[in-house]
C-alpha cells in the first residue's frame with residue numbers, strides 16, 4: 001500500500017482524513033507534535049511525533065516511509081489568537097511549512113494537498129467567494145495561510161512540487177461512526193462551544209457581535225461537514241496521482257448561516273435550550289464568508305453528502321455526548 005504523510009493527523013480534520021485515506025486504500029502516516037492534537041485520535045496508521053520546524057526529524061520520517069504525497073493539516077488555526085500573537089502563526093505555520101516543503105523536495109516527494117482557508121479572502125462586502133476572488137486577509141491566521149499558498153506556487157515552478165490547495169470554509173460535525181471527532185482544548189469554535197452550553201458544561205454561549213451588516217446582525221459562515229471535507233482530500237490525492245497538476249479549490253457549500261441561525265438549529269436538533277449572552281465583536285472576524293462551490297464539484301467530482309446544518313449539529317452532538325481523547 002501507498003504511504004501518505006499526514007501532518008496534523010492527530011487533530012480534528014487530520015484524524016478524519018486518516019480514516020478516509022485508510023478506507024481508500026492508503027496508509028496515513030501521522031506526523032504531529034501533539035500541541036493541539038491527541039495521540040488517541042491516531043487510529044488508522046502509524047504515528048510519528050515531531051514538529052514541523054524540526055528538519056532533522058522530518059528527514060528521518062520521509063526516509064523511513066517514502067510517502068508519495070503529503071496532506072498538510074498541521075497549523076495553528078485560531079483567528080482570535082492570531083491577532084494577539086501573530087508571531088506564533090508566522091513561526092509555526094509559515095516557517096514550519098517552509099521546512100516541510102524543503103524536506104519534501106529533498107526526499108523527492110512531488111505532491112502535496114494543503115489546508116488553506118477562506119480567511120485568506122478577508123472581508124469582501126458580502127460577495128460569494130470563488131477561487132479567483134482577491135485575497136486580502138484581515139487576520140494573521142489568514143495572512144499566514146496566504147503566504148504558504150505563495151510558497152507552494154514558487155516551489156512548483158522551481159522544483160516541480162505539485163499542490164492541491166483547499167480553502168476551507170467552516171468545518172463542523174464528526175465521524176458518524178464515533179471513532180474520531182472534534183476536541184480542542186481550549187475550544188474556540190461556535191458549534192462545540194454551543195453544545196457545551198447546551199450541556200451545562202459552560203454557563204452560556206457568547207455571541208461575538210450583533211451589529212454586523214447582515215439580516216440579523218450576526219456573522220454568516222458556510223458550514224461544511226468534516227466527512228465531506230476529507231472526501232475532497234482523497235480526491236485531491238488522486239487528482240495529483242493522475243498528473244492533473246496544481247489547482248486551488250474552495251470547499252464550501254454555497255449556503256451561509258448566521259450565528260443566530262446556528263443557535264436556533266442547535267436548540268431544535270438537541271431539543272434543549274441554548275443559553276446565550278450577547279457580547280462585543282471578536283477582533284479579526286469577517287462579516288460573511290460563503291463559498292462558491294462549483295469548481296470542486298465540476299472538476300474534482302466532489303459530492304458533499306452530509307453538509308446540512310442539522311446533520312452537522314446532530315453528528316457533533318452525538319460525538320459531544322460520547323467521545324473525547326486523552327493525551
Ligand code: UFG
Pocket residue numbers: 077078079117118119169170171188189190191193205206207208209219220221259282285286289
Ligand atoms: N462565534 C461566536 N461565539 C463563540 C464562538 C464563535 O459568536 O463563542 C462566532 C464567530 O464570531 C464567528 C462564527 O461564530 O462569526 C464562527 O466562529 P468559529 O470560531 O467557529 O469559526 P471562524 O469562522 O472564526 O473560524 C473558522 C476556522 C478557521 C477558518 C475560519 C475562516 O476555525 O480555521 O473559519 O473564517 F479559517
